Amino acid sequence: VYELGYRGPRRSGELDGPSEFYLVLVDNGRTSMLSDPLLSQTLFCIRCGACLSACPVYQNIGGHAYGSTYCGPIGAILTPQLDGLSEAPEHPFVSSLCGACSETCPVKIEIPHILLELRARVKKRHTDRASRIPVERFGFRIWSYIMSSPQRYERMSRWLRRLSPGKIQKMDLPVPPLSRWTEERERPELAPTPFRELYESERTKA
Amino acid sequence: LSRSIILGKLQRFLANQAQQTLPERLPEFPQFDDPVDSFRRELEAVGGVVLDGRHQDNIPALLSEVLRQAGTTEIFWESPEIFEKYPLTFRLRDTKAFETRQLVYSSHRRFDVQFPVVLHSKPYSRTLLESIELSASHAAYGVAETGTIVHQVSAPTGRLLSVMPPAHLAFLSPQRLLMNCRDLFDRPDLTRAGSTTTFVTGPSQTADIEKILVRGVHGPHQWFVILTD
Numbered sequence: 043v044y045e046l047g048y049r050g051p052r053r054s055g056e057l058d059g060p061s062e063f064y065l066v067l068v069d070n071g072r073t074s075m076l077s078d079p080l081l082s083q084t085l086f087c088i089r090c091g092a093c094l095s096a097c098p099v100y101q102n103i104g105g106h107a108y109g110s111t112y113c114g115p116i117g118a119i120l121t122p123q124l125d126g127l128s129e130a131p132e133h134p135f136v137s138s139l140c141g142a143c144s145e146t147c148p149v150k151i152e153i154p155h156i157l158l159e160l161r162a163r164v165k166k167r168h169t170d171r172a173s174r175i176p177v178e179r180f181g182f183r184i185w186s187y188i189m190s191s192p193q194r195y196e197r198m199s200r201w202l203r204r205l206s207p208g209k210i211q212k213m214d215l216p217v218p219p220l221s222r223w224t225e226e227r228e229r230p231e232l233a234p235t236p237f238r239e240l241y242e243s244e245r246t247k248a
Numbered sequence: 249l250s251r252s253i254i255l256g257k258l259q260r261f262l263a264n265q266a267q268q269t270l271p272e273r274l275p276e277f278p279q280f281d282d283p284v285d286s287f288r289r290e291l292e293a294v295g296g297v298v299l300d301g302r303h304q305d306n307i308p309a310l311l312s313e314v315l316r317q318a319g320t321t322e323i324f325w326e327s328p329e330i331f332e333k334y335p336l337t338f339r340l341r342d343t344k345a346f347e348t349r350q351l352v353y354s355s356h357r358r359f360d361v362q363f364p365v366v367l368h369s370k371p372y373s374r375t376l377l378e379s380i381e382l383s384a385s386h387a388a389y390g391v392a393e394t395g396t397i398v399h400q401v402s403a404p405t406g407r408l409l410s411v412m413p414p415a416h417l418a419f420l421s422p423q424r425l426l427m428n429c430r431d432l433f434d435r436p437d438l439t440r441a442g443s444t445t446t447f448v449t450g451p452s453q454t455a456d457i458e459k460i461l462v463r464g465v466h467g468p469h470q471w472f473v474i475l476t477d
Contacts, residue, residue, distance in 0.1 A: 043294065043453065044411075044467060047445040058407040059443050069250070073257040082261075091456050 070124050080159055084119055086149040093143035093153065099136055108133070115143035119156045127164055134160035196238065203232060277428035283392035284475060287425060290395030291473060294450030295463065301476035302422055314472045318415040320381040383409040387420040389435070390473070393428040394449055397473060401444040410446070415470035418448075422475055 052059030076082045094100050094114035105113035110121045110130070118137055122130040134157045143153045188198045280286040288298040297317065299310045315321060389398040397418045401407055410416050426432050438445060452467030463469040 043449040045447040047439070047447075049439070049443050049445075051443060052401070053443050056401045056443060059401055063443075067251060067254050069254050073254055073261070076258070076261045092459075095459055 071126070072124075075123050080152070081119075081123060081156060083151045084116075084123060084156060086151055087116055087120065088149060089116075090148060092146045092148060096142040096146040097137075098140060098142065099138060103136070108136070115153045115157075116151075119151075119153055119160060122160055122164075127160065127167060131164045131167075134158075134164060199236060203236070274430070277430045278393050279427050280392050283425050283427055284422065286392040287390055287395055290393070291450055291471075292395075294395065295453070296395060296450040296471040296473060299472065299474045301474050307474070307476060310474050314417050314474070315382065317472070318382045318470055320415070322380075322382065323417065324380050324383040324409055324413065325385075377408075377412050380409070380413040382415040382417060383413045384417040384419065385410050387418045387424065387473070388441075388445075389432060389438070390420045390425040391427075391429060391432050392425055396432075396447050396449045398432065398438070399446040399448065401442040401446075407444060407446060410448070411467045414464060414468055415472070416468040417472040417474065419474050419476055421477060423477075425475075 048063070051061055051063040072085060075084055091114070093116050094105075097115050100114040108114070108117045108121065110117060110125065112120045112124075115137065118133045122133045137154070137157050139154045139157065141154050144151060147153065188194050278286075284300070284302075291298050297314075299313065301307050301310050311323070315323070385399060387397045388400040390396065391398070397420065399407065399410055399418075410418070426435075432438060448467075448471070451463050451469050451471040452465060453461055453463045454465050455461045
């Protein structure tokens with residue numbers, strides 16, 4: 043294992059070393075990262091790659107999917123900070139937030155927390171592509187309306203279950219932007235009994 | 249100037265951080281009753297080999313052992329000290345070679361210790377460097393806490409010979425074996441002497457691909473230290 047300390051060019055009488063020595067300072071947004079207490083942790087990275095080996099997302103999509111020098115969990119937080127959020131707005135979202143990366147990280151970078159912070163910043167900038175497509179934006183607005191209340195969610199799932207599961211499976215949406223979803227995606231099968239009811243019945247049994 | 253902007257920002261942010269995060273006192277740096285024992289333990293844990301040449305004058309025998317383990321009959325030196333200190337028989341093709349700081353090549357046959365010495369002038373040729381199997385150097389310091397050897401370029405040996413060949417042998421004086429890293433960085437000559445300081449802990453190893461440990465990719469895969477006064 044090697045560590046090197048350089049103090050300039052070769053001096054007279056020395057056997058090895060360069061005759062000229064230049065030190066180039068490269069900022070690339072690192073000093074701005076340093077000013078943020080949470081994000082500055084990213085700079086602790088020693089490039090060991092342990093988070094890559096631990097990451098289930100990286101293991102499935104591979105390094106090229108990150109489209110930059112740094113891949114895996116550390117790439118997901120480092121690339122948007124070096125290149126700018128507008129250049130890499132998808133990077134903070136390439137994670138299931140399982141936390142395996144920060145568990146294995148030898149310098150204990152809180153990668154999931156940084157991912158969440160970067161996601162919030164991307165949202166604030168309105169640069170994410172999904173919300174720029176009106177139909178998709180409308181769909182997600184409905185989805186978030188249903189998902190943000192337990193009562194609404196239950197009513198909706200009860201209504202969907204009344205349609206038989208097979209019908210939902212085969213239901214293709216005819217209108218172009220939506221049919222692109224249904225043509226290429228398998229719809230999940232609905233469970234015959236929802237978890238809420240299973241949980242209730244198990245609880246009353248006990 | 250962008251330099252002053254970058255350095256100014258660094259100074260400002262680090263000053264704020266230092267106040268928050270610096271511990272009140274330094275951690276305990278270990279001391280050892282037998283620093284040689286600790287040095288040996290640490291270095292052997294990372295795959296190095298420590299040979300003790302302190303008490304009896306067994307340097308020729310130890311050199312034979314190193315040559316045997318490295319599987320070669322030749323050692324490359326840049327410094328004449330080892331020849332002056334120990335009664336090793338050697339022959340110089342050019343008697344002024346040591347004065348002109350040229351590379352010294354010593355050949356050793358059938359593991360009986362005789363060192364006929366042939367010289368090559370710098371700059372080393374590529375084929376010569378590739379043919380070197382074992383090189384030797386003098387260590388500026390050793391650290392008992394970590395099993396680390398410190399090389400200074402200002403010392404009679406340069407850097408090239410300690411990183412290029414697949415096996416390397418460092419001579420370390422027990423007086424230059426320090427207890428811990430703080431003792432090392434307290435030495436004023438560590439940062440003043442020479443243009444380059446190298447800290448070497450055992451043979452070169454890396455595990456950056458799939459966490460599989462591989463030796464000798466970026467440097468020697470065999471690392472010997474002979475302790476001698």
